[in-house]
Amino acid sequence: MTRQDILSELKKVIAPYTTNKEMLAGIDDQTDLIKDLKINSANLVDIIIDAEAKYDIEIDYDSADKMVNVGTCIDVISEKLNQKI
Amino acid sequence: MTGTGNDIVSLGAINITRTKQPAFYSKILSDREITYYRQNCQDVITLENYIWLLWSIKESAYKYLQRFNPGLVFTPVKFIVSGLLPPVPSPTENFGNTKAGKGFDVNKTWNGVITYGTDTLYSLSLLYTDVLFSVVNGTENFDQVYWGLHRINDTDPANQSAMVRTFLLDKLHQILTIDNLQIGKNEFNIPVLIKRDKEMQVAISLSHHEHFIGYSFVNSL
Numbered sequence: 001m002t003r004q005d006i007l008s009e010l011k012k013v014i015a016p017y018t019t020n021k022e023m024l025a026g027i028d029d030q031t032d033l034i035k036d037l038k039i040n041s042a043n044l045v046d047i048i049i050d051a052e053a054k055y056d057i058e059i060d061y062d063s064a065d066k067m068v069n070v071g072t073c074i075d076v077i078s079e080k081l082n083q084k085i
Numbered sequence: 086m087t088g089t090g091n092d093i094v095s096l097g098a099i100n101i102t103r104t105k106q107p108a109f110y111s112k113i114l115s116d117r118e119i120t121y122y123r124q125n126c127q128d129v130i131t132l133e134n135y136i137w138l139l140w141s142i143k144e145s146a147y148k149y150l151q152r153f154n155p156g157l158v159f160t161p162v163k164f165i166v167s168g169l170l171p172p173v174p175s176p177t178e179n180f181g182n183t184k185a186g187k188g189f190d191v192n193k194t195w196n197g198v199i200t201y202g203t204d205t206l207y208s209l210s211l212l213y214t215d216v217l218f219s220v221v222n223g224t225e226n227f228d229q230v231y232w233g234l235h236r237i238n239d240t241d242p243a244n245q246s247a248m249v250r251t252f253l254l255d256k257l258h259q260i261l262t263i264d265n266l267q268i269g270k271n272e273f274n275i276p277v278l279i280k281r282d283k284e285m286q287v288a289i290s291l292s293h294h295e296h297f298i299g300y301s302f303v304n305s306l
Contacts (some may be wrong), residue, residue: 042294
């Protein structure tokens with residue numbers, strides 16, 4: 001799965017938790033989940049749980065710590081998917 | 086400078102089914118905190134409210150410590166809440182519209198101790214049927230801690246952000262009797278109180294969630 005594939009699916013994971021739909025459409029690696037997308041910090045746990053379910057992966061605490069922007073979210077998901085191979 | 090941190094959870098906005106799933110709450114609570122609930126708290130608070138109570142305490146502690154360690158990452162399970170004591174009796178009413186004060190009546194709050202690494206902090210939390218509000222302090226004595234919680238009609242994040250600043254500034258102007266105060270953010274995105282482009286030695290913390298906004302501050306002037 002390419003980074004672009006993950007990005008496309010990640011938008012669907014994030015969508016329920018942001019009201020900033022305009023920015024969501026144009027997100028890139030630097031987009032910050034809290035500062036840019038205005039996602040409540042409590043919903044970051046939801047995003048991690050939803051990503052785990054969508055990709056059938058487990059995201060540990062240390063990996064979750066890194067998921068502050070879109071790029072690091074893709075890094076973590078990509079890493080966990082590669083570990084399944 | 087002393088620190089402060091606060092957090093709000095609008096209980097009407099939480100997903101109760103998801104909250105009660107171990108896959109969800111195990112990312113917030115440590116095994117010891119789950120055991121503590123089963124042994125000490127389940128008769129006085131629902132599991133979902135306990136989970137979000139601890140979330141708000143941990144997030145408040147994170148905000149407190151982030152001021153001194155801007156690179157700090159919020160990993161809820163690494164903030165350990167212990168010795169949590171409920172108010173007597175547990176309140177069962179709705180929040181209402183506005184509450185504010187200096188210090189708390191500790192008989193009406195949930196009282197906790199938080200450890201993060203070598204740091205120890207203290208929390209007081211107000212729990213109503215529709216909202217919970219936590220404030221974290223560096224000592225057990227909250228007498229110098231000002232706080233406020235207010236219900237709003239607007240849930241747009243940008244408007245919430247503006248309203249919570251107005252709510253806090255109204256109180257600060259009243260307490261400090263200084264005009265032209267502003268709230269900005271420092272280079273690490275932490276809220277600071279500003280007077281003529283200079284950061285003031287007053288630790289402030291802001292929070293908003295759904296229909297609620299809140300603040301805490303400690304006047305060190």
